[in-house]
Every structure is written in structure tokens, then in C-alpha cells.
Amino acid sequence: MTHIFHRTPRVPLQTAVRGEGCYLFDADGRRYFDGSGGAAVSCLGHGHPEVVAAVAAQVQRLAYAHTSFFTSEPAEQLADLLAGRSPAGLAHAYFVSSGSEAVETALKMARQYHVERGEAGRRHVVSRRQSYHGNTLGALAIGGNAGRRALYEPLLAEAHHVSPCFARHGRQAGESDAQYAERLADELEQKILALGPRTVSAFVAETVVGATAGAVAPVPGYFPRIRAVCERHGVLLILDEVMSGMGRTGTYHAFEQEGVVPDLLCLAKGLGGGYQPIGAVLAAARVVDAIVGGSGAFQHGHTYVGHPVACAAALAVQTVVERDGLVARVAELGRGLDARLRSRFGDHPHVGDIRGRGLFQAIELVRERDTGEPFDPALQVHARVKRAAQERGLLCYPAGGTIDGRRGDHVLLAPPYIASVGQLDEAVERLGEALDAVVRGLPALE
């Protein structure tokens, strides 16, 4: 065994040694198309010369300055850039080092906002069962991924969950989009009322669900109704776009397709594109004003908040994304990818659903397409497909297990925004070959 303690020590891993464009290379010289950008991270691909140069220049100029003494130029410029591209109101950025930290930060900001306004009783957080918000204890507590939570249940803070918006599995027979959205909003309102007036601080949701369900977008009208419930009860709306944000779904922020603006927005992965670890919370002016005009200090912080090199990397990534019109490109490539997936898997006997937005697409793997019956979870079909795809030079992001009491497997594609149509076509082909090979190797499906 090696000395490094990685997640699955008994499973040998290839050593990645180089990245270039949409490809990663291992120590044996094998090439992999990064069809999932790692975990929806590498939006600009690998080795982008402008980002590399910006990071190198910043390390030389100023690697680190603690934010209790200084701000820094890249942090200020990145905050300006983000505020300039976000709807009026989301004008303030707080920089952290990961998605989990962004979520923890948003939870604390929401709590402090209420306390500053004299509502110290607001302590509850409501979130959704089908969700993943990070692996630190606070983020894990509000998440709904049973598998990731199970071992740590005794350590998790109290959190309250309502149903996800997952039309394929949650909508009742005969229910329209509007009726389904109304029922879910009503469930949230009942939960808030049951917890007690003025005791709920925030409602947290992924705008488009990533890891736990595979690129699940809400039905139209869901978020406006949720927003209205939050408003009625003085509850802040926190949207987690750690995975689905920063252009991934074909708009700069995923919520732009929903007709709402959150009070707090969590970002990470595509913000720095993997060139540095960075996350952010974008906060509404009213939240920041309450704190600045109240006690005057946000009671939070980590050693590496606002790290200059991380901010310089994200600034360079975001500058290229804007200059090269990559968000519009994601929307266009996404339409092509969707069509390609439908043509390859539309009548595949083991693909139950094809879904997603932009370059954030998933296929749901099922034992039987007509009934939607899932595979036996013990078969770990998603993990087998991941391995088979990697053997064929394609990286894709698998997930499976039990979510909201429902078993399921899916595979997510989230390629770099710079991918070509030809590369995406090839990725779909490789995925198809991998899935077919896995199915052939399964115990007989009687």
C-alpha cells in the first residue's frame, strides 16, 4: 500500500501526470477525455496558458496575505467581476476554498443576518432530501444523501428535509407541472409552520441537482413558488450552485432560468475551473447591510479566505469564459449533446432517462426501461460504467445508491466548455460502448 490515504485505498489508481485541453494523461501515457471535468470542475479544460500565467504571476507577486490585515487586488477584481455579472442585489462576494465551505458560510451568514435584525429565534434550516451540499458536518447535515450521511448521523446537527423536485419520480399521476410545484411549495410552507413562526433561518436547494440525482432540473414554476413561501415567512433562500453554476447549465447562473434571485448563492467548482481550490458566497445587499450596519463584523473566517492566488486563478478563468463567449457556447453545445445522447440512448433497454441542461447532462441507468425498475444496488452498475468508460479513455461521473428511499444509478457528463462537437460525439460513443460492455458482463437479468 502507498503512504497516501486516498478514498479507496484497496483500489489502485492510475497516476495523472499531465493535462492538456480536454484531456488528462496518466503515467503510462494513456489519454482520457475529461467528460465530466472531474466532478464538473474543469470548465476551461487543462493547462490553459492564460490561467497558468496568471497563477504564476500572482504567486511571484503575492502568494498570501491574511485577510485580517489586507485585502488583495485579485480578490477585489474577482468580486467586482462577479457582482457585475449577477443580478442587481447579489453584489457582495465572500471567497472560501471549496463548495462545502461556501455552504457552511452561507448557513452562518443567514443566521447572523437574522440575529442582527433581532430575530435570534431563527435557527432551523430546511433543505431537500435529494441533495448534496458538501461533506463537512454542517453541509452534510443539511444534505440528503443517505449513503454519505449514514456513518456520521450521530454527529450531524438537526436539519429538516422536504421533498425534492424530481418530476420523473415524484410527480403524481395526472399532476401538471404547476400542480406538482404547488404541492411541493405547500409542503415547504407546512414544514415552516410546523417548526414554528420565526424559527426558520433558510431554505437551501441545488438549482439543478448534481451528485445525488444526476442533472435534475426543477419543473417550471417551482422556484418562484418556493421563493414566495420564503418571502412570506422571512426565510432566506440559499441556492447551491457549487456544481451547476458559473455557466455549466448554459446561463451564467443556473437560477437565471428559473425566474428567481436567491438571497445567498454558493459557488465553487467552475469558479476556478480546478486551477486553484476556490469557492464563494454571493450575498444580497440586504444580508450584508444587516451585518455591516449591525455588529459590523461577520463572525466567521478561515485562514485561506480570499486567497490571492486562488482569486487570481478564478479571475483569469472567468475573464476567458467571458471574452470567449463560452456560456453561450455551453448552451449551444448542450443542445447538441442532448440530441446526441437521445440518438444513442433514446431506445437503449437500460437507459431510463436522459436529462440535464447545457453541458450538465446525465443518463439514468435502469434494469428495465419500460418499467423504470432500477438495477440491484449491489451490482454498483454506475461504478462499473465509470470503470469501463475509463478503460476506453473517457472520464464520466457516476453516482448511485438510495436517495429519498429510491434506488438508482446514473452517470453524469460535464465536459469542459471548450470541447468540440467531435469530441462530445466521441464521448457519447465511448459511453455507449462502456454501458453495453457492462451490461454484457452482468449476472443474467432474468
Ligand code: PLP
Ligand atoms: N454543493 C454541491 C451541489 C456539490 O455538488 C458539492 C460537491 O460535489 C458541494 C456542495 C461540496 O463541494 P466541495 O466538494 O468543493 O466541498
